[in-house]
Amino acid sequence: xxxxxxxxxxxxxxxxxxxxxxxxxxxxxxxxxxxxxxxxxxxxxxxxxxxxxxxxxxxxxxxxxxxxxxxxxxxxxxxxxxxxxxxxxxxxxxxxxxxxxxxxxxxxxxxxxxxxxxxx
Numbered sequence: 456x457x458x459x460x461x462x463x464x465x466x467x468x469x470x471x472x473x474x475x476x477x478x479x480x481x482x483x484x485x486x487x488x489x490x491x492x493x494x495x496x497x498x499x500x501x502x503x504x505x506x507x508x509x510x511x512x513x514x515x516x517x518x519x520x521x522x523x524x525x526x527x528x529x530x531x532x533x534x535x536x537x538x539x540x541x542x543x544x545x546x547x548x549x550x551x552x553x554x555x556x557x558x559x560x561x562x563x564x565x566x567x568x569x570x571x572x573x574x575x
Contacts, residue, residue: 470561471540473531477506479552486552487529497543500535534561 479486487504494502507528533540537558544556 468534468561468563469537469540470559471531471533471535471544472555472557472559473533473544473547474554474556475529475531475552476554477527477529479529481550481552486550487531489550490531490547490553493546494531494533494543497539497546499533499539499543502531502533505530505532534563 473490475486475490477485477487481489491502491504507530509528511528533543540558544558547553547556
């Protein structure tokens with residue numbers, strides 16, 4: 456599988472960022488796992504879950520790595536068409552432990568050839 460430059464995706468492409476932490480659960484699964492699973496089921500282009508070294512939000516609680524428990528901040532990033540991302544974000548309304556969700560414009564400079572083939 457090689458990466459090659461392709462035509463940019465439509466200008467409606469956006470980056471969805473979902474902030475949460477490792478300690479957040481939805482039922483018996485970690486919230487970030489549920490979001491990634493739902494993104495796949497929704498047919499989104501892909502999702503990446505990133506751990507932060509340290510983070511804080513609307514509360515003064517500082518999220519850091521501890522020896523015995525996982526309490527790091529987590530960011531889930533998804534790039535796809537704006538309408539698909541807005542719909543997906545709305546579908547997460549039943550997950551109360553998700554924090555900030557943002558949507559921003561991105562410019563796609565390149566993507567794997569197989570993604571272009573899938574979208575053709």
